[in-house]
Amino acid sequence: MPDGSTAAPRRSVVVSEFTNSVLDPAAPMLGPVENGGTIIANTAPGCWGPMITPRLRGGHEVTTPVFVNGAEPGDGIAIRIRDITVTSIATASGHDSSPEGFCLGDPYVAARCPVCDTVWPETHVEGIGQDAVKCDRCGNAVKPFEIVHGYTVTFDDTRAVGLTLPRAAAETIAHDANHYAALPDGSRQHSILTFAPSDMPGTLVRMRPFLGQLGTCPSMAMPDSHNAGDFGAFLVGAPHAYGITAEQLAQHKTDGHMDIDAVRPGAILICPVKVRGAGVYMGDMHAGQGDGEIAGHTMDVAGSVTLQVEVVKNYPLDGPVLFPLEEDLPPMARPFTAAERAKGARLAEKWGVGALEPMAPVSVIGTAANLNDAIANGLERAAKLLGMTVPEVRNRATVNGAIEIGRAPGVIQVTFLAPLSRLDAVGLGGYAREQYGF
Numbered sequence: 377m378p379d380g381s382t383a384a385p386r387r388s389v390v391v392s393e394f395t396n397s398v399l400d401p402a403a404p405m406l407g408p409v410e411n412g413g414t415i416i417a418n419t420a421p422g423c424w425g426p427m428i429t430p431r432l433r434g435g436h437e438v439t440t441p442v443f444v445n446g447a448e449p450g451d452g453i454a455i456r457i458r459d460i461t462v463t464s465i466a467t468a469s470g471h472d473s474s475p476e477g478f479c480l481g482d483p484y485v486a487a488r489c490p491v492c493d494t495v496w497p498e499t500h501v502e503g504i505g506q507d508a509v510k511c512d513r514c515g516n517a518v519k520p521f522e523i524v525h526g527y528t529v530t531f532d533d534t535r536a537v538g539l540t541l542p543r544a545a546a547e548t549i550a551h552d553a554n555h556y557a558a559l560p561d562g563s564r565q566h567s568i569l570t571f572a573p574s575d576m577p578g579t580l581v582r583m584r585p586f587l588g589q590l591g592t593c594p595s596m597a598m599p600d601s602h603n604a605g606d607f608g609a610f611l612v613g614a615p616h617a618y619g620i621t622a623e624q625l626a627q628h629k630t631d632g633h634m635d636i637d638a639v640r641p642g643a644i645l646i647c648p649v650k651v652r653g654a655g656v657y658m659g660d661m662h663a664g665q666g667d668g669e670i671a672g673h674t675m676d677v678a679g680s681v682t683l684q685v686e687v688v689k690n691y692p693l694d695g696p697v698l699f700p701l702e703e704d705l706p707p708m709a710r711p712f713t714a715a716e717r718a719k720g721a722r723l724a725e726k727w728g729v730g731a732l733e734p735m736a737p738v739s740v741i742g743t744a745a746n747l748n749d750a751i752a753n754g755l756e757r758a759a760k761l762l763g764m765t766v767p768e769v770r771n772r773a774t775v776n777g778a779i780e781i782g783r784a785p786g787v788i789q790v791t792f793l794a795p796l797s798r799l800d801a802v803g804l805g806g807y808a809r810e811q812y813g814f
Contacts, residue, residue: 385410385445391417394562394659397426397434398618399441399632400597401651408443408653414458415442415656415683418560421676422588422601422660424469424568425557427521428509430487430497433618435601436633437565441593441655444685451649452691453592453656454807456684460585460641462535462663464677466549466556468568470526470575471671475519483520484607485599486616491516495616501566504550508570526573529675530556531663535583538663538675542577558678568676584664585679586640591632591696592647593655596624600659604633605743605750606786631695631743632657635669635783638700638739644807646688646697656685668781692802693757698739698789699811706778709737709791711812735776735793736808744786751779754790762798 389409409415422436444453480486480495488495492514499509499518507517528546529538541549549556553567594603599618602608608625611618620628630648639645647654663675702710712720712735720732740761742754758769769790773779777792796814799805808814 383408386413388414388416389442391415391439391442392560392562393440394420394437394564395440395600397432397437397600398597399438399593399600399603399657401593401595401655402597405441405443405653405655408445409685411444411446411687413685415685417658417681419659419661419679419681420560420563420565421464421467421557421678423673423676425565425676427484428519428568429565430499430518430520432565433485433496434599435484436589436660437563438589438600438657438659441657443653444656444687446687447649447654448652449650450690452688453647453649453654454686454688455590455645455647455656457639457641457643457645458684459682460587460661460679462531462583462585462661462677462679463558464531464556464679465558466528466530466569467663467675467677468526468528468571468573469673469675470523470573472521472673473524474521478518478520481615482610484601485614485618487518487520489514489516489518499566501570504547504570504572506571509566523571523573525575526571527576527579528569528572528574529581531583538581538583540577540579540581541574543572543574546572546574560678582664584637584640585677586637586662587658587681588635588660588662589633590639590645590658592630592649593651593657594628594630595650596620596628598628601633603629604631604787605629605753606745606783607633609745631741633660634696634741634787635665636698636741636787636789637665637667638698638704640701642701644699644811646691646804646807648691648694648696656683658683669783688803690803693761695743695757696741697761697804698741699737699807700739702812705737706780706791708775709777709793711737734796734814736796736799736805736812736814737791738794738799738808739789739791741782742788742790746786747781747784747788750786750788754788758790761802762794763801
């Protein structure tokens, strides 16, 4: 693999390579892409496919990180999401369980065959159904995860809606799973379509694609799905090769695994840089999801992505900040209309308040092992970003915002109208103006 840190920077980088589900800052990166350049990628489905592929050492299969010219630790990377297009024809998903004996501490990270005791065994597919993945060494069915209640869903040609299928149709698709999943050539996962779940046929769903994984490389090797405060907590004291301490998790993660449905075309995401070159990566594209991803998983799909990346010098946070589309903002956090500002100006004049404080929406991401701690993390990050106290952030998020759940058990957004002058002070005001037309 070429080392993106040594070549001449390019205006655009096309990515078709994937990690082994581990983000390792010691591994060579692709690129480099120039500051302000474009990254184009074909992504593989996340969650279920990698979860039933024991050779992969994390819950997803993300793209190889890209080196961004000029990015240094302590900076940020502004990522403008230009396009996300679903290429899968169908996918399958559902609520999971983890059968006993099929892992070493964590079924996402260290799958094992309980018969030959091989960790990360090579496997192959025989037939369809939940026992179809077989160990190459002993022939035993290896299933670190099972679907308790699931569905197979196919999408219309315009990728606007999906429909869940009955058993016969799901099994037809399962026999040609890689085709219907549109697995990229570089993907090494077994398609979850092989399992052919069909527990809720005839359900119509809306498509609203976004990226569950988008961010920068952590500063120590960790499984991609665990690059966040909630899933990362499973690494603390773990018995496998990727076990770490709580202090290491806090220091090195970049919270690239968010599952926030507002990380979609038109949004601007600011990510922390913890390694030279940042290492921008992506994956875990979802066809759609409600807040919280309450089933644990959603409609994971393959797709194409176009990003534009820009270095933000001296970024003050260790986690992401999002400027969502206006329609994705909670009602209380949306910019005031001209009519509302005029009424506010009359109130200010009546009571001698002076000029109204210019404000803009911002969404600060918090992560932790549970939602309460994630909220505390998000509030503390927002206070640090804007030079406020946590009580002030609480008040602003109450009267001019909301706490939103990205993913249970522990990813949230603290979204509120913030003083534009405070965003300017940390170099983010321009992104707010760009996004909301100030």
